[in-house]
Amino acid sequence: MAGTDIEEVDFEIDEDELDTSPLPEVATDQLSLLVNDLHVSYRVFGAKKVGHGGGRRRGPLARILRRGTESSLVREVEAVRGITFAARHGEAIGIIGMNGSGKSTLLRAIAGLIPPSSGTVHVAGSPALLGVNAVLMKNLTGARNIMIGGLSLGLSSAQVKERFQEIVDFAEIGEFVNYPMKAYSSGMGARLRFAISASAVPDILMIDEALATGDAAFRAKSKARMDEIRKAAGTVFLVSHSLATIQNMCTRVLWVHEGRLVMDGEPKEVCVAYRDFVHARNDYRAATDKSTKASKKK
Known part of the structure; x- marks a missing residue:
């Protein structure tokens, strides 16, 4: 849990740039997803012990002899702990939380990319996960990645070719589609990933931070596509x-x-509660740091 990263939370973008029109109602009671008591754990190998200071300095031979034992240390990380919720067709569900809270791990478990330690995930349909760090091949051109991404979403090669120009136009990458993706800015890469993922109209579309790199016009197009x-x-x-x-x-x-x-509900209510929590936590940390510095000066 990276609880010390709360100052990195970016609460707002320019709200004047947002489309404030109401979201269309999609009336349905049909479940698309059921997450039941989901736990996801993973192991970190070679974790170092903490809390013992720098320790005694060892010579080269001692470090070589201890290398095997030190690297065998294993730390168990519980990234998701007993999450349960149901999602319905037609819902747009936001997931918020501080860095290291388990948001991205939860999405990957829903997408079937990470096996649960316990609990179950039932999905009615095919999920497509879009992330800023989604695995597209940086040494290949945008055009090749469009084909690879489309095929991975279940489209035929003919369908990908039919939607190719639409994807390029939506991503706003122009002639860069013929350049290797390693030449793209982070925003261009994120826009292309969104355009590819949304081109197939998946049953469940999961977007991990991708819209943060887009401008107001791209966010408006993304909202319309969603x-x-x-x-x-x-x-x-x-x-x-x-x-x-x-x-x-x-x-x-x-x-x-x-x-x-922690909370599952109406967007404004949950966001206000989360904002208040983070501000209170920041204030507490600032007061604690100030007290610690004052005590050290004495």
Whole structure:
């Protein structure tokens, strides 16, 4: 849990740039996803002991002899702890929380990319996970990545070719589609990933931070595309540190903290509670740091 990263939370973008039109209603009671008591743990190998200072300095031979034992240290990390919720067709669900809270791990478990330690995930349909760090091949051109990404989403090569120009136009990358992706800016890469993932109209679209790199026009297009997916009986998950974006694009919000589901409800209510929590935590840390510095001066 990276609880010390709370100052990195980016609460807002320019709200004047947001489309404040109401989200379209999609009336349905049909479940698209059921997460039941989900736990996800993973092991970190070679973890170092902490809390014992620098220790005695060892010579080269001693370090070589101890290398095997030190690297065998294993630390168990509980990234998701007993999360339960249900999602319905037509919902746009935001997921918020501090860095290291388990948001991205939760999405990857839903997408089937990480096996649960315990609990179950039942999905009605095919999920597509879009992340800023999604595995596209940086040494290949955008055009090749469009084909690879489209095929991985279940489209035929003919369907990818048919939608190729639409994807390029949506991503706003122009002639860069013929350049290797390693030449792209982070914003261009994120826009292309969104365009690829949304081109197939997946049953469940999961977006991990991708919209944070787009400008106002791209966010408006993304919102319209998300609304189209919802109207087609799809479900959208959006992870973002921007509470303005979450309130603008989502019909429901999950607040995850230290791997646990803290709150599940209406976007404005959950975002206000989360903002108050982080501000209070920041204030407490600032007061603690000030007290510590004062005591050291004495």
